Every structure is written in structure tokens, then in C-alpha cells.
Amino acid sequence: MKATGDLSRVAVVLVRTSHPGNIGSAARAMKTMGLRDLVLVAPRHFPHPEAEALAAGAADLLARARVVATLEEALADRALAVGFSARRRDLSHPVAEWRDLAPSVGALAGPLALVFGNETSGLTNDELLRCARLATIATNPEYGSLNLAAAVQVACYELALASRAFAPSPGGAGEPATGEDLEALHARLRSLLVASGFIDPENPGRYDERLRRLASRANLEREEVRLIHGILEALSRRAGSGG
Amino acid sequence: MKATGDLSRVAVVLVRTSHPGNIGSAARAMKTMGLRDLVLVAPRHFPHPEAEALAAGAADLLARARVVATLEEALADRALAVGFSARRRDLSHPVAEWRDLAPSVGALAGPLALVFGNETSGLTNDELLRCARLATIATNPEYGSLNLAAAVQVACYELALASRAFAPSPGGAGEPATGEDLEALHARLRSLLVASGFIDPENPGRYDERLRRLASRANLEREEVRLIHGILEALSRRAGSGG
Numbered sequence: 001m002k003a004t005g006d007l008s009r010v011a012v013v014l015v016r017t018s019h020p021g022n023i024g025s026a027a028r029a030m031k032t033m034g035l036r037d038l039v040l041v042a043p044r045h046f047p048h049p050e051a052e053a054l055a056a057g058a059a060d061l062l063a064r065a066r067v068v069a070t071l072e073e074a075l076a077d078r079a080l081a082v083g084f085s086a087r088r089r090d091l092s093h094p095v096a097e098w099r100d101l102a103p104s105v106g107a108l109a110g111p112l113a114l115v116f117g118n119e120t121s122g123l124t125n126d127e128l129l130r131c132a133r134l135a136t137i138a139t140n141p142e143y144g145s146l147n148l149a150a151a152v153q154v155a156c157y158e159l160a161l162a163s164r165a166f167a168p169s170p171g172g173a174g175e176p177a178t179g180e181d182l183e184a185l186h187a188r189l190r191s192l193l194v195a196s197g198f199i200d201p202e203n204p205g206r207y208d209e210r211l212r213r214l215a216s217r218a219n220l221e222r223e224e225v226r227l228i229h230g231i232l233e234a235l236s237r238r239a240g241s242g243g
Numbered sequence: 244m245k246a247t248g249d250l251s252r253v254a255v256v257l258v259r260t261s262h263p264g265n266i267g268s269a270a271r272a273m274k275t276m277g278l279r280d281l282v283l284v285a286p287r288h289f290p291h292p293e294a295e296a297l298a299a300g301a302a303d304l305l306a307r308a309r310v311v312a313t314l315e316e317a318l319a320d321r322a323l324a325v326g327f328s329a330r331r332r333d334l335s336h337p338v339a340e341w342r343d344l345a346p347s348v349g350a351l352a353g354p355l356a357l358v359f360g361n362e363t364s365g366l367t368n369d370e371l372l373r374c375a376r377l378a379t380i381a382t383n384p385e386y387g388s389l390n391l392a393a394a395v396q397v398a399c400y401e402l403a404l405a406s407r408a409f410a411p412s413p414g415g416a417g418e419p420a421t422g423e424d425l426e427a428l429h430a431r432l433r434s435l436l437v438a439s440g441f442i443d444p445e446n447p448g449r450y451d452e453r454l455r456r457l458a459s460r461a462n463l464e465r466e467e468v469r470l471i472h473g474i475l476e477a478l479s480r481r482a483g484s485g486g
Contacts (some may be wrong), residue, residue, distance in 0.1 A: 029393055034383040057388055099404055138400070138409050140277040145300055146396075150272055153393045154400050157381070161342055166381050189474075198477030210470055218461035227453055231432075234441030235478045 007165050009111050011037035012152060013074045013081070015127060016118040020045045024054030024062065025149030026116075031058035033156035034165050038065040039074045039113070054149075071115070071127050079110030083123050083131030084151060086144055098135040098158055103219070105133065106163035107179075114155050119148050164219070177220040185225050186211065188232060250408050252354050254280035255395055256317045256324070258370060259361040263288040267297030267305065268392030269359075274301035276399035277408050281308040282317045282356070297392075314358070314370050322353030326366050326374030327394060329387055341378040341401055346462070348376065349406035350422070357398050362391050407462065420463040428468050429454065431475060 012030050017023055023046060027038055038061050040046055046067060055062050068074050075081050082105060085095055105112065115131055117123035128134060137154050139146060146154070160166060164176045177185075190208070193199045199207055218224075255273050260266055266289060270281055281304050283289055289310060298305050311317050318324050325348060328338055348355065358374055360366035371377060380397050382389060389397070403409060407419040420428075433451070436442045442450055461467075 025390065025393075028388070028390060031386045032382045032389050032393070034385075056390075057386055138404055139275045140403075141409060142277075143274045143300055145271070146275050147268065147271060147299075147392075150268075150275070150393065150396045153389075153396055157397050157400075160383075161381055166384060193474060193477060196477040196480060198474060207470075210467065214461060214463070214467050214470075218457060220457070224453065224457050227450075227457075231436060231441060234436060234439040237439060 007034040007156075007160060007163060008036050009109075010035050010159065011039050011074075011078065011111070011113045012156070013039045013041060013071070013113050013115045014043065014148070014152075015041040015071055015074075015115065015123060017043045017046075017148065018119050019148075020048030020051040021054045022119060022148045023048075023065075024051035024056075024058075025147075026152040027051075027055040027058040027061040027065070029149050029153035030156055031061055032153075033160040035156050036061055036064075038062070040065055040067045041071050041074050042069055043067065071130055075113055075115075075130060077111060078113040080105065080108055080133065081113040081115050081131040082133045082135050083115045083128045084117075084135055084137065084155060085122055085128060086136060086139075095134040095136045098137050098155060101133060101135050102158045102162035106159050114152075114159070116148060116151060116155075162219070175222045177222050177225045181222060181225045182215060182220065185228060186215075188229070192232060192236060250277040250399075250403060250406060251279050252352075253278050253402065254282050254317075254321065254354070254356045255399070256282045256284060256314070256356050256358045257286065257391070257395075258284040258314055258317075258358065258366060260286045260289075260391065261362050262391075263291030263294040264297045265362060265391045266291075266308075267294035267299075267301075268390075269395040270294075270298040270301040270304040270308075272392050272396035273399055274304055275396075276403040278399050279304060279307075281305070283308055283310045284314050284317050285312055286310065314373055318356055318358075318373060320354060321356040323348065323351055323376065324356040324358050324374040325376045325378050326358045326371045327360075327378055327380065327398060328365055328371060329379060329382075338377040338379045341380050341398060343456075344376060344378050345401045345405035349402050357395075357402070359391060359394060359398075405462070418465045420465050420468045424465060424468045425458060425463065428471060429458075431472070435475060435479060 012026065012035060014023060014026060017040065023040065023043060030036070030038065047062065051062055052059055082101070115123065115127070117127065137146060137151055186208070190199065194201050255269065255278060257266060257269060260283065266283065266286060273279070273281065290305065294305055295302055325344070358366065358370070360370065380389060380394055433442065437444050
């Protein structure tokens with residue numbers, strides 16, 4: 001099983017793509033973000049010279065792309081599929097904004113699929129039902145028409161950053177906090193808040209869910225977790241000394 | 244002066260673009276993220292039918308695009324320009340990762356420019372020197388060749404989310420905290436930490452910078468700021484009661 005952070009475990013599945021150029025551009029977009037596995041469900045034209053031309057340095061992804069007849073086949077070996085959809089009101093299960101969803105998806109270690117529909121019609125309801133999660137990319141409410149390859153680019157970029165797949169930026173981010181770091185922090189804060197009466201342990205409410213959501217969005221670094229521990233330590237010391 | 248969050252104050256400047264199709268795709272990418280002002284510095288071909296074709300529903304941006312001869316002209320009315328560059332080691336001023344830089348750029352209220360160079364050669368050193376900030380988009384270290392329009396797409400997406408330019412997602416994020424909310428939170432936390440001895444007010448160190456960086460990355464909501472105030476209140480009460 002591939003480690004999280006290694007995006008080679010993530011496939012992009014393009015369903016019923018009309019324009020071969022979009023397949024090539026999507027392959028290039030994937031490779032810039034460290035993804036390699038392209039699966040094409042019933043493409044209208046493939047292979048095609050326009051796909052090759054637009055793939056630029058990512059022609060290797062086209063050469064190893066898998067072509068299948070149905071989405072079911074494409075997802076047979078996947079632990080989780082995320083279906084991408086424009087914002088719609090007629091869907092039965094909720095569509096999450098990809099920025100919010102990507103950290104939890106990126107944290108899964110199994111083989112994943114990001115699924116994109118046809119340029120004009122998107123994914124059908126039946127196809128969406130085969131995806132355990134539905135995601136939308138935040139766009140201008142007055143014009144949300146992302147090109148297919150542009151959607152693939154943003155989706156892969158977001159997943160790569162949420163997974164911290166790349167080395168930190170020059171002078172930028174530090175070592176990411178681990179799940180263990182975060183659990184220890186949550187546990188310490190919780191025990192302080194129970195002691196202070198802020199949380200009723202019998203009836204904790206949504207406190208935990210809200211703080212976890214905040215923490216996952218912040219992509220905390222280890223150094224920052226240490227800083228927060230230091231702050232809590234200082235505030236507890238103050239409490240111990242009588243304020 | 245436009246409010247932050249309204250991305251109509253942000254121009255995209257494309258310098259010496261070779262392929263008119265990329266101009267059209269960049270216009271579409273901009274419009275999906277709520278940007279409208281396109282400035283073209285010495286484009287090789289413009290106007291051009293291929294630009295129109297690839298702009299799709301964003302042809303209005305091409306119609307109102309401004310064509311100028313030099314980057315200096317393009318930036319004359321801008322308060323801040325961000326030059327985008329692939330990661331390079333030979334630049335004099337530091338290149339920040341765009342995800343880290345976008346929140347502070349998005350918080351500026353004046354007219355901004357995002358500047359992108361030629362498809363093959365990027366921005367020249369002289370052009371980069373005209374940009375107050377340099378940014379890079381995180382990519383696969385083994386293949387970082389973003390298509391021009393793809394770079395524009397990711398850059399605008401990141402700025403739109405950092406600026407909270409769009410309504411929150413369905414069932415997703417709440418109302419964003421304002422600068423005033425955050426200042427009040429920072430001030431309260433700081434005074435508690437000074438009182439507890441964690442911060443020496445004569446010599447505060449990098450504490451403030453680190454917490455501000457964390458907070459800006461977390462894109463705090465007002466509700467979350469209230470939650471953190473509640474936590475600090477509870478911990479102070481505990482202190483007041485002697486622990």
C-alpha cells in the first residue's frame with residue numbers, strides 16, 4: 001500500500017471525454033502535481049495526435065493510460081472515488097467543497113480515484129452514485145465553467161498541497177504535524193477545558209468536531225503544535241499559581 | 244477603492260504570450276474565479292480567432308483586454324504586482340509559495356496585478372524586478388511544467404479562496420472572520436501570555452509572526468474566533484479561581 005503523500009496511488013478517471021486535446025492537457029496537469037495513473041472511460045477519440053500534442057512532457061501518462069468501457073471497471077480496484085461536479089441542488093448526497101474535503105481524502109492510504117465527467121454534461125446521476133464522495137471546486141457563481149483540464153489541474157493541486165506531497169517551499173512551510181501530534185494536542189486541550197468547566201464531559205456538544213475541522217484546514221506544522229502546547233502550558237501554570 | 248474579496252480589482256498581466264489559444268484559456272480561467280481585467284504586454288498574436296474559441300463564455304474579457312507595449316505600462320496603475328516564476332535558485336529576492344503568500348496579497352485593498360511570463364522563457368530578470376513580490380506555484384519537483392493558462396487558473400483559484408471571494412460552500416464554511424476580529428483575538432491572547440510570563444513584552448521574539456502566519460493559513464471563521472475566545476475565557480476563569 002502506498003504511503004499518503006505519494007500521489008502515485010491516486011488515479012484520475014475521465015469519463016466519456018469528447019475532446020482528445022483535453023485528455024492530453026489533463027495528463028500534463030496530473031504530472032505537474034505528481035499523479036501518474038490516468039483511466040479513460042469510453043473516450044470518444046483515443047489515442048489521438050491532439051492528446052499527444054497537448055500532453056507535452058506527460059506523454060508517458062498517455063502511453064500507460066488504461067481505457068475501459070464503464071466507470072464500474074475503472075473503480076474496481078479503488079478504495080475511494082471522489083466524483084467532481086459543478087454545484088447542483090438536485091443531488092441526493094451532499095457535495096463538499098474540494099478545499100474542505102481534500103485533507104481527509106489525502107490522508108487515506110488506499111488507492112483513490114478522482115472522477116471527472118464529460119465536458120458538456122458532467123457525470124450522470126448513476127455515475128455520481130458510484131462515487132463515495134462528491135466534490136465541487138469553488139468558482140465564480142456567475143460563471144463557473146471550468147475547462148476539464150483546468151478542473152483536473154486545480155483538483156490535483158489541491159490534493160497535492162493537502163497531502164503535502166512536495167517538499168516545503170523555500171523558506172516556507174515546516175514539517176507537518178502527524179496524526180499522533182494532533183491527537184495529543186486535542187487530548188490536552190480537552191482535558192484543560194473539562195477541568196475549567198468549558199466542556200461538560202457528559203455532553204460535549206460539537207466542540208470537538210469544530211476544533212478538528214479548524215485544525216485540519218490549518219495544516220498545522222509540528223513547530224506550531226509545539227507552540228500551542230507552550231501556550232497551553234503557560235496558561236495552566238498561570239492557573240496553578242493562582243492567576 | 245474596491246473592497247477585498249472583490250476580485251475585480253485584480254488584473255492578470257500576460258507578458259509576451261506566444262500562443263493566442265493560451266490567452267483565451269487564461270481569460271476563461273480568470274472569469275471562473277471572478278477576475279475580469281486582462282492586460283496583454285506585447286502579445287505575439289492578438290486579437291486572434293483561437294483566443295476567442297478557447298475563451299468560451301469569457302470572450303467579454305478579451306473584448307475589454309488592454310494591450311500595452313511594456314510591463315511598466317501594464318503596472319502603472321497597480322498598487323502591487325506579484326510575478327509568477329518557476330522555482331529558481333538564481334533570483335535575488337525570495338520566491339514565496341503562492342499558497343503562503345495569497346492570503347496577505349488578497350487582504351490588500353488596492354489594485355493588484357498577477358504577472359505571468361512567456362510560455363517558454365517566463366519573465367525576464369528585469370521584469371521580475373518590477374514585481375514587488377515573487378510567487379511560485381507548488382509543483383512536482385520532477386515535472387513542474389505548468390501550462391500558462393493552468394498557472395493562471397491555479398493562481399486565481401488560490402487568490403479567490405484566500406480572499407473568500409465566493410459564497411461559502413453548501414453546508415460548508417461559515418462567515419469569514421474580519422481583520423478586526425483577528426486583531427482583537429491576537430490582542431487578547433497576547434495579553435494573557437504576557438500575564439502568564441510566556442511572552443516577555445520587552446523581547447517578544449517571533450511568537451507574534453508565527454501565530455499570525457498560522458491564523459492566516461487557517462482562514463478562520465467568525466464562529467471559530469468566538470469559539471477560541473470562549474476557550475481563552477474558560478482558561479482565564481480557571482486561572483482566576485486558583486486552578
